[in-house]
Amino acid sequence: MPAVHMTSVSKTYRRRGRPPQKALDSLDLVVDSGGVHGFLGPNGSGKTTSIRVLLGLVRPDPGGEIRLLDAPVPAGLPDVIGAVGALVETPLFFPGFSGRLNLQLLAEAAGVSRARVEECLETVDLRDRAEDRFKGYSLGMKQRLGIAAALLKAPRLLILDEPSNGLDPAGIRDVRELIRRLGADGRTTVLLSSHLLAEIQQVCDSVSILARGRCVASGPVSEVLARGASGDLRVRVPDAAAAAAVLSAAGFAVAPPEHPDGRTLLVHGVPAPGEVTRILAAHGHYLEELTPVTADLESAFLAITGDPA
Ligand SMILES: Nc1ncnc2c1ncn2[C@@H]1O[C@H](COP(=O)(O)OP(=O)(O)OP(=O)(O)O)[C@@H](O)[C@H]1O
Ligand SMILES: [Mg+2]
Structure with missing residues (x-):
């Protein structure tokens, strides 16, 4: 069973006084379960829109079909959304509370144990800074706390939208290492969007390449990238x-x-x-x-x- 299956999904943004914007154009996308799957595309190619559509945050044009962990989206979302963790753009935390307290509040709302909070802090390597206030965190630490929040419910599918955007080289290295580790443990399928080819090469097992709202190539990273070699x-x-x-x-x-x-x-x-x-x-x-x-x-x-x- 694929973790994500989108068939012929389109999304047209319509705003008054502006020409309609076709962000997804009959997109077909399959993400198999297990490992880290890259979602690679230049700015504006539709990565964030696809993720939003998958999570039911944006309504697609009529006609396509979407399955998330085998449940139809949006009708079946309530059945599976508890098994999906997502980090789309910057997460919202209380700036004056510590990282730990922020996670504890989220855990409580989601019915997740305190022990799990500690596990997640450990996973993202924030345990020794857990008592510091969120607003004092570096960008990389904020991003890792966001990933910890997405991990609280021990998701079967973890969706990360450009998690290394804006980080410095050390922050990028930490986040990439973390993603590789999550993908390797076998319990979680990771869907990682990025516009950086090098990131996909370093971190992902398989990749789908998006251009102008369509999937133009998909498969194991080495295979897909070899198609671009000139000979x-x-x-x-x-x-x-x-x-x-x-x-x-x-x-x-x-x-x-x-x-x-x-x-x-x-x-x-x-x-x-x-x-x-x-x-x-x-x-x-x-x-x-x-x-x-x-x-x-x-x-x-x-x-x-x-x-x-
Ligand atoms: N809320 C919106 N209203 C109107 N147009 C939108 C909206 N969100 C996205 N778009 C348009 O849809 C297209 C796809 O955008 P999207 O954000 O999905 O791309 P992306 O691949 O995530 O890009 P980036 O790498 O810059 O994050 C773009 O042309 C964008 O301008
Ligand atoms: Mg985006």
Whole structure:
């Protein structure tokens, strides 16, 4: 049973005097149970809107289907919402109360034990600062307290919307470590939204990529990101023009020598670089350099989402 299953879900924001804004456009999304699932997309691609729709905070356009822990949304939400923890944007806490008291109040309202409060403080590594007032917390500590609050009910599904936004590098590292730990313990499925490819790579097992309100790629992180790799090779030889002719004749797609020195050329979509080496050597062109042009993270992302750089 997938933790999240959205089929053809659309959401159009309509505000008087403004053109309608299609935030979700027939979105299909499946999040399997277990591990950390990334929800990657540029600003405005619809991540927060999908999360809001999932939690019943925003009403989608008629027509699609949404299941959360197998319950239909919104009708079945009351049955499952107790098993879902979410951190969407900055959580609200009483600034003058300690972190512990804030959690205790939430726990009481949710019928959760004091012992569980201590466990959650421990999980997010805030036990020794638990008596400090919330307003004295760093941004990273505030965010970790937010995650602790989302964990109180020991959720089967934990939804985190860009939890490392605005944190400094140490804060980001702590939050990422925490998410990895939560995903690894096997009891919780984590859905983590982010616009940072590197974050998804570090933390997630699987990923869905959102662009303009649609899911454009989904699957294990390594597989999905490999689709953005170019397979191009940069080749340096003493006579690039002659080498290019040899490779073209052998059926390779060769770009004209890109460097004014006339020694460098680009070969497109090469599955086995050894073949390029062999053919060139057989014709007396000895390589000075052969470099796979690995698409950097950002261009891989842009290649997948189809956004112009
Ligand atoms: N309350 C709203 N009223 C009108 N338009 C909205 C509203 N909320 C979101 N939108 C629009 O819907 C689209 C998707 O926004 P959303 O916040 O879901 O994107 P996001 O992927 O979470 O972006 P970010 O990375 O910036 O958080 C955007 O074009 C946004 O302007
Ligand atoms: Mg957002």
